[in-house]
Amino acid sequence: MAARDSIGKAIEQAHARGEPALVAYITAGFPKREAFRDLLGAVASAVDLIEVGVPFTDPMADGATIQRSNRAALEQGVTLKWILSELKAFSSQAPSSPRAPVLLMSYLNPLLACGLDRLPDDAARAGVAGFIVPDLPYEECAEMRSALDARGLALVQFVTPVTPTDRVRMLSQNSTGFLYAVTMTGTTGKNVAVPPEVLEYFARVRKLSPVPVCAGFGIRSREQVERLAPYVDGVIVGSALVEVLERGEDPVAFLRSLRVQSAQPVLS
Amino acid sequence: MSQMLSQADAQKLLADVMNDAYPDERGRFGPFGGRYVPETLVPAIERLQSGVERYLHDADFLAAFHAELNSWVGRPTPLTYAPTLSKQWGAEIWLKREDLAHTGAHKINNAVGQVLLAKRLGAKRVIAETGAGQHGVAAAAACARLGMPCTVYMGSIDMERQAPNVGRMRLLGATVVPVTSGDQTLRAAVDEALRDWVSDPNGTYYCLGSAVGPHPYPYLVRELQSVIGREAREQILAATGRLPNWVVACVGGGSNAIGLFHPFVKDRDVAMLGVEAGGTGSGLGENAASLAYGRPGVLQGSYSLLLQDDDGQVRETHSISAGLDYPAVGPEHALLMSIGRVKYETVNDDEALAALAECCAAEGILPALESSHALAGAKRLARAHPGATVLVGLSGRGDKDMPTLQRTLLKDAP
Numbered sequence: 001m002a003a004r005d006s007i008g009k010a011i012e013q014a015h016a017r018g019e020p021a022l023v024a025y026i027t028a029g030f031p032k033r034e035a036f037r038d039l040l041g042a043v044a045s046a047v048d049l050i051e052v053g054v055p056f057t058d059p060m061a062d063g064a065t066i067q068r069s070n071r072a073a074l075e076q077g078v079t080l081k082w083i084l085s086e087l088k089a090f091s092s093q094a095p096s097s098p099r100a101p102v103l104l105m106s107y108l109n110p111l112l113a114c115g116l117d118r119l120p121d122d123a124a125r126a127g128v129a130g131f132i133v134p135d136l137p138y139e140e141c142a143e144m145r146s147a148l149d150a151r152g153l154a155l156v157q158f159v160t161p162v163t164p165t166d167r168v169r170m171l172s173q174n175s176t177g178f179l180y181a182v183t184m185t186g187t188t189g190k191n192v193a194v195p196p197e198v199l200e201y202f203a204r205v206r207k208l209s210p211v212p213v214c215a216g217f218g219i220r221s222r223e224q225v226e227r228l229a230p231y232v233d234g235v236i237v238g239s240a241l242v243e244v245l246e247r248g249e250d251p252v253a254f255l256r257s258l259r260v261q262s263a264q265p266v267l268s
Numbered sequence: 269m270s271q272m273l274s275q276a277d278a279q280k281l282l283a284d285v286m287n288d289a290y291p292d293e294r295g296r297f298g299p300f301g302g303r304y305v306p307e308t309l310v311p312a313i314e315r316l317q318s319g320v321e322r323y324l325h326d327a328d329f330l331a332a333f334h335a336e337l338n339s340w341v342g343r344p345t346p347l348t349y350a351p352t353l354s355k356q357w358g359a360e361i362w363l364k365r366e367d368l369a370h371t372g373a374h375k376i377n378n379a380v381g382q383v384l385l386a387k388r389l390g391a392k393r394v395i396a397e398t399g400a401g402q403h404g405v406a407a408a409a410a411c412a413r414l415g416m417p418c419t420v421y422m423g424s425i426d427m428e429r430q431a432p433n434v435g436r437m438r439l440l441g442a443t444v445v446p447v448t449s450g451d452q453t454l455r456a457a458v459d460e461a462l463r464d465w466v467s468d469p470n471g472t473y474y475c476l477g478s479a480v481g482p483h484p485y486p487y488l489v490r491e492l493q494s495v496i497g498r499e500a501r502e503q504i505l506a507a508t509g510r511l512p513n514w515v516v517a518c519v520g521g522g523s524n525a526i527g528l529f530h531p532f533v534k535d536r537d538v539a540m541l542g543v544e545a546g547g548t549g550s551g552l553g554e555n556a557a558s559l560a561y562g563r564p565g566v567l568q569g570s571y572s573l574l575l576q577d578d579d580g581q582v583r584e585t586h587s588i589s590a591g592l593d594y595p596a597v598g599p600e601h602a603l604l605m606s607i608g609r610v611k612y613e614t615v616n617d618d619e620a621l622a623a624l625a626e627c628c629a630a631e632g633i634l635p636a637l638e639s640s641h642a643l644a645g646a647k648r649l650a651r652a653h654p655g656a657t658v659l660v661g662l663s664g665r666g667d668k669d670m671p672t673l674q675r676t677l678l679k680d681a682p
Contacts, residue, residue, distance in 0.1 A: 057582045058450065058567060060459045061306040061466065067449050079579040108304060108566045113580025135304045135566065139294070158307035162469065171307070182308060186467040 002152030003129045006101040007177040010048045011212045011233050019260040020229050021048040023214055025238030027069035028052050029078035031245050037090050044100040046255035054080050054106035061134040063187040065239040080110050084126040091127030101129040108136050120151035130154025130177040138171055156180050161201045172209035179209045183217045188239050190218045194227045202231035225258050273606050282607040286534055295483020300599035303482040304566045312469030313482055319389045320484045324491055336380045341370045347503035352630035359650030360657045364500045371406050373664030374524040379406035381492035383414050386473030393417040396475045397461040399426055399454030400590035401433025403477030408442035418442040421460045423453040451584050454594050458568050478521025479598035482569030486598050493527025501531050504659055514649050516541045517661035518641040520592035522601045524663040543645035545587035546614030556585035558597040559605050559612045572599045588617035589637035615644040621676055636664035
């Protein structure tokens with residue numbers, strides 16, 4: 001089984017439980033570098049997929065919250081190398097500990113600095129299932145895609161509410177793992193009302209896409225998740241979770257509160 | 269970089285440059301450039317791209333652009349012979365006087381062109397970033413002139429360093445938004461302008477101030493700034509009957525340099541020198557010389573040379589000149605360096621200050637600190653090539669630098 005197949009499987013399992021997959025974003029090493037693996041384990045107990053953010057000095061697609069967490073992680077000396085070694089240690093922990101497939105979310109430059117010759121091997125060895133690279137549009141991704149493909153790793157593509165239908169089709173056919181459908185034009189972290197035209201957009205995207213569709217940007221409440229649930233395969237929560245961590249609150253309680261079926265115990 | 273290309277590759281790229289092959293259809297200048305933007309920006313970039321294709325060489329657009337350049341910007345700017353510097357330095361020094369362009373620097377050429385384009389694309393508002401404030405002032409002035417609302421993003425540190433320009437922008441009707449994220453200087457201002465553009469890609473036009481960023485900006489800015497080199501080429505031919513031996517310009521992002529160099533690229537006998545900010549030294553964080561000390565990478569939409577650490581994190585830069593204080597450089601400069609068509613050197617803070625003082629005393633011209641880097645480079649050339657004809661891009665005037673000059677050159681003045 002290719003590493004990326006674990007992503008689709010995790011989404012299917014959520015579907016079998018009757019709810020969209022819950023995908024959590026955390027910035028690696030935020031809020032505390034030394035607590036990264038503990039946080040990873042806690043989050044893994046409450047969600048289906050984890051996006052681990054590689055901090056970058058210029059996160060241009062992100063709003064104020066994730067800019068802050070990136071900066072705080074960099075100030076603690078978090079690097080891609082360190083993240084991969086932590087993930088490797090995490091994935092070799094006791095098999096009884098909670099698991100959720102991990103994707104790395106990184107701007108392109110830290111990945112280029114590691115080198116596309118080394119990156120796929122190092123990531124695969126660390127148990128990474130795929131990559132999300134927000135500043136790598138499809139037209140520039142050929143080299144990265146073939147490098148990751150060779151190791152069975154996913155490269156997730158994005159679509160937005162203003163992406164033309166033909167392009168949605170093309171991007172979804174070329175996305176592996178899942179398709180990241182942005183709820184709005186803009187950066188991460190704003191609150192989204194989820195108006196009817198956004199639901200129509202998700203319905204249209206899901207019809208076109210051969211891979212599962214996960215909605216992200218601005219998701220912070222169970223009401224939003226419930227409204228989106230019939231139209232998407234997964235929901236991604238990022239800034240809201242980072243804010244919970246900033247406030248020192250319990251991330252697991254927050255993530256469980258987002259579950260559509262939150263009355264039921266969550267399988268891990 | 270040049271050592272990364274084989275000689276055969278470099279020769280092929282040079283031949284392509286001579287045939288105007290760049291940017292290619294993917295927005296590449298050889299290996300550099302491209303369009304590394306989030307999917308959320310792709311529709312906006314594509315709209316800009318089709319606008320550039322439709323209007324940039326359209327007769328009506330060019331007539332409107334040149335009418336504004338002539339009657340409002342004050343073009344053509346003069347080419348001034350510098351007799352005293354020539355004598356002192358031992359070469360024939362000519363100055364292309366962008367300091368005499370409206371608002372005091374070359375930035376206005378690009379701003380007025382892009383705001384005209386924004387109107388044709390039906391944009392409702394214009395946004396811009398600024399470092400030293402020169403591009404912000406130029407964008408604010410062009411928007412006032414052409415009736416467009418204007419918002420300028422400026423790092424909060426720069427707002428403090430360049431307070432008079434903040435006031436100028438506000439008088440010209442622009443909203444100045446302080447950027448407190450990132451390094452709180454030009455780079456953070458570009459990030460913030462991109463975030464604004466992502467939020468309203470249909471109604472907003474992003475007027476980028478240098479020959480950097482995703483395709484088509486490096487091309488668009490080059491085409492709008494090439495008026496500098498076209499005029500200078502004609503003027504020096506008219507004045508001396510021949511082309512110069514050297515053309516010199518300062519390079520931050522590289523818009524005035526590419527504007528001056530581009531019309532001379534095919535003149536094989538004309539050598540060119542780009543001068544980067546050497547700051548206080550060669551270490552990471554001590555300068556803003558991406559071509560001299562940078563490594564390839566992607567920042568703000570383009571693959572070029574960046575001042576970055578081993579982990580691909582982009583570092584803060586230092587230069588006495590705020591306008592050169594940027595950790596990357598336009599992709600076309602990276603290409604011109606890698607094929608050896610343009611030579612790039614660094615000039616440090618002290619050399620730039622000394623050249624500024626010499627130009628003031630010798631020619632009665634106060635150049636911008638940015639332009640003073642080009643003058644210091646020209647002085648070095650004059651010493652190495654006595655009697656050569658050296659055309660220097662004087663990209664702006666130095667009035668804005670008075671606070672820095674008070675703290676440095678004038679600190680012991682009575």
